[in-house]
Amino acid sequence: MVAIDGPAASGKGTLARRLADRLGFAHLDTGSLYRAVGLAVIRGGGDPGDAAAATAAARALHPETTPRVLADPALRGDEIAAAASKVAVVPAVREALLAFQRDFASNPPGGARGAVLDGRDIGTIVCPGADAKLFVTASVEARAERRLKELRDRGITVIYAAVLEDMRERDARDSQRAVAPLKPAADAFLLDTSSLNADQALDAAISFISSKTGLSDHCA
């Protein structure tokens, strides 16, 4: 099992998807779970900062329906990212989402031979016994540039300064919260992608994972 953590737009999701593909593992983007809770609160007319509403929404997610909920394109907006980081500070929300993540890691769906989970607390809390842990990072400016490009490619009008400010706010909320803050596990491999493209990041991750676990390409 491979655990990948890191801040927003560091490239951890891209890396996790590509690694899972190369290794023949199932992939879970755990940020989508928090986004689903934030979206449910907003759709219910509530405030993502309301701990009771967030807890009720997290407890209402059921394993059988969760895969469909996680595929909702409405999860991808920046408003939902901010809502996700607000519900994520609530300990009862995190507790409610833990079993689904751990079950995915230990029983990967589709008969996959392993799992890659990416998020903020995978190596520290969700799967502290992971076979390999990576902490993917990049400068906040590089991450804001990436997110800006991504949003503009989707036809969304946005300015760099606003994206940078959102990124800083989310970084602060994620790394300063009391429960499961964003931080590298003591035994994580630190991968700074500021000056790496996605292929270079994948190569660096594969060589770390191979040295740590002996796992190699699914196709090799």
Ligand SMILES: Nc1ncnc2c1ncn2[C@@H]1O[C@H](COP(=O)(O)OP(=O)(O)OP(=O)(O)O)[C@@H](O)[C@H]1O
């Ligand atoms: N190494 C890289 N170099 C440049 N751009 C990258 C790199 N890796 C990913 N990207 C691009 O940066 C953007 C953010 O990447 P990605 O979604 O993988 O980040 P993330 O850490 O999962 O973000 P989030 O936590 O917000 O979901 C995407 O548009 C992606 O294509």
Ligand SMILES: Nc1ccn([C@@H]2O[C@H](COP(=O)(O)O)[C@@H](O)[C@H]2O)c(=O)n1
């Ligand atoms: N393991 C995780 C994953 C995510 N979060 C929170 O959700 C927000 C959205 O995550 P993305 O990866 O989709 O950007 C994120 O800012 C975190 O607040 C989390 O707490 N733990």
